[in-house]
Amino acid sequence: MKTVINPEQATWADLLKRPAMEAANLDQLVQGVLAEVGKRGDAAVRAYTARFDGVALDSFQVTEAEFAEAERLVDEPLKEAIQLARQNIESFHSRQWEQLEEVETMPGVRCWRKSVPIDKVGLYIPGGTAPLFSSVLMLGVPARIAGCGEIVLCTPPDKSGKVNAAILYTAAQVGIGKVFKIGGAQAIAAMAQGTETVPAVYKIFGPGNQYVTAAKQLASRRGVAIDMPAGPSEVLVLADATAQPAFVAADLLSQAEHGIDSQVVLVADSLETAAKVQEAVMAQLESLPRRAIAAKALANSVAVVMEDRSAAIRLINGYAPEHLILAVDDARAVGEEITNAGSVFLGHYTPESVGDYASGTNHTLPTDGYARSYSGVSLDSFIKKITFQELTPQGLQQLGPAVQRMAEAEQLSAHARAVAVRLNAE
Numbered sequence: 392m393k394t395v396i397n398p399e400q401a402t403w404a405d406l407l408k409r410p411a412m413e414a415a416n417l418d419q420l421v422q423g424v425l426a427e428v429g430k431r432g433d434a435a436v437r438a439y440t441a442r443f444d445g446v447a448l449d450s451f452q453v454t455e456a457e458f459a460e461a462e463r464l465v466d467e468p469l470k471e472a473i474q475l476a477r478q479n480i481e482s483f484h485s486r487q488w489e490q491l492e493e494v495e496t497m498p499g500v501r502c503w504r505k506s507v508p509i510d511k512v513g514l515y516i517p518g519g520t521a522p523l524f525s526s527v528l529m530l531g532v533p534a535r536i537a538g539c540g541e542i543v544l545c546t547p548p549d550k551s552g553k554v555n556a557a558i559l560y561t562a563a564q565v566g567i568g569k570v571f572k573i574g575g576a577q578a579i580a581a582m583a584q585g586t587e588t589v590p591a592v593y594k595i596f597g598p599g600n601q602y603v604t605a606a607k608q609l610a611s612r613r614g615v616a617i618d619m620p621a622g623p624s625e626v627l628v629l630a631d632a633t634a635q636p637a638f639v640a641a642d643l644l645s646q647a648e649h650g651i652d653s654q655v656v657l658v659a660d661s662l663e664t665a666a667k668v669q670e671a672v673m674a675q676l677e678s679l680p681r682r683a684i685a686a687k688a689l690a691n692s693v694a695v696v697m698e699d700r701s702a703a704i705r706l707i708n709g710y711a712p713e714h715l716i717l718a719v720d721d722a723r724a725v726g727e728e729i730t731n732a733g734s735v736f737l738g739h740y741t742p743e744s745v746g747d748y749a750s751g752t753n754h755t756l757p758t759d760g761y762a763r764s765y766s767g768v769s770l771d772s773f774i775k776k777i778t779f780q781e782l783t784p785q786g787l788q789q790l791g792p793a794v795q796r797m798a799e800a801e802q803l804s805a806h807a808r809a810v811a812v813r814l815n816a817e
């Protein structure tokens with residue numbers, strides 16, 4: 392991690408540039424996958440699975456016997472941990488139902504809104520570098536609470552052609568039976584367009600690497616909705632002198648270990664704080680099993696010394712991190728000033744890992760600066776809202792002339808007539 396001291400505002404964007412594959416190559420590759428899967432269906436998925444996942448599969452759907460085997464393979468302590476996480480996620484997400492009351496905008500004119508679950512949804516669960524079974528809870532729990540009709544799940548197979556047991560166990564726990572062993576862009580292509588075995592869905596959810604994220608974005612131009620671009624993980628930690636260097640280092644490494652394209656950023660209040668954290672990072676890196684991945688991610692990362700707190704907050708809001716840890720004395724007060732972040736972790740005892748697994752918040756969050764305009768996944772993501780209105784004859788008498796005037800002014804006389812024929816029928 393390189394250290395930069397009190398950088399000029401003009402250099403912030405360069406400093407915090409996110410690692411990325413060259414967009415043209417990526418888009419070309421992923422376009423090809425979408426087109427081939429659209430044309431050749433399962434046969435194309437099979438070919439890409441052999442090429443990108445190194446495994447030859449005859450069929451993709453996980454069988455009952457495989458679900459039963461997974462149930463046996465997951466040990467009791469892990470099952471209990473998954474249940475605890477599930478309860479907290481359910482508890483937080485089930486309170487996200489919001490019903491707008493019926494509103495009488497003027498006498499005789501009533502408007503209301505009804506929440507309806509999205510009928511067919513596709514969940515992508517990453518599995519390339521680590522099988523992220525926690526993502527099954529993050530997507531499956533709100534999909535179930537919303538009442539989505541058909542839930543399809545895709546996740547990459549391992550080299551023996553199997554799906555990780557904890558992913559299958561968790562899917563069964565949240566009542567997802569349609570699981571397909573398909574990863575990467577080919578999984579998104581299959582769920583977006585449908586194949587002989589994978590049903591087409593209306594909206595695709597889930598995090599993933601750059602291939603998955605690019606495929607979601609391209610698929611969204613062809614009519615399927617997506618949750619958001621949720622790509623390689625990021626964390627930004629704001630640390631002051633009260634921060635424990637070992638805690639901050641562990642938090643930085645927790646996201647660095649996700650992938651070589653993760654980005655971790657430290658914003659420290661002094662060179663001394665930055666140096667202590669850097670030292671702790673190096674000390675902890677040694678003992679990490681995934682140190683090679685984390686070390687590469689650290690090369691894409693930066694420690695920024697910002698003595699001025701307001702400038703630090705401006706930098707954070709400009710960068711819009713997926714995860715923001717406020718390891719500072721006055722975390723709640725600083726939290727109030729945050730306008731762009733996916734999820735915020737306050738104080739010295741709130742590691743980002745709790746949100747990844749079990750505090751109750753969702754870990755499917757916007758990356759790459761999209762937290763400026765997108766929220767993370769929530770119950771809302773699985774719901775669409777239909778608006779209704781109902782007018783009495785008196786209501787139309789009151790409102791109609793304004794509508795007629797506006798329609799005529801837009802030179803849309805059929806619109807005006809739709810009001811006039813009713814008023815004249817009185």
Ligand SMILES: NC(=O)c1ccc[n+]([C@@H]2O[C@H](COP(=O)([O-])OP(=O)(O)OC[C@H]3O[C@@H](n4cnc5c(N)ncnc54)[C@H](O)[C@@H]3O)[C@@H](O)[C@H]2O)c1
Nearest residue numbers: 443517518519520547574575598599600623624649755756
């Ligand atoms: N933003 C979020 O909310 C969030 C949450 C969890 C995880 N993540 C991120 O998800 C990512 C998971 O990535 P992953 O790679 O472990 O799993 P993944 O499941 O996203 O991707 C694996 C798939 O990528 C495809 N692939 C691999 N190399 C390829 C190549 N050269 N060309 C074409 N396709 C290729 C393969 O088909 C493979 O199945 C990580 O970057 C992690 O940081 C983000």
Ligand SMILES: N[C@H](CO)Cc1c[nH]c[nH+]1
Nearest residue numbers: 523525526624625747754
């Ligand atoms: N940090 C990831 C979101 O960017 C989510 C995750 C899953 N498992 C562990 N972490």
Ligand SMILES: [Zn+2]
Nearest residue numbers: 645646649747
């Ligand atoms: Zn994580």
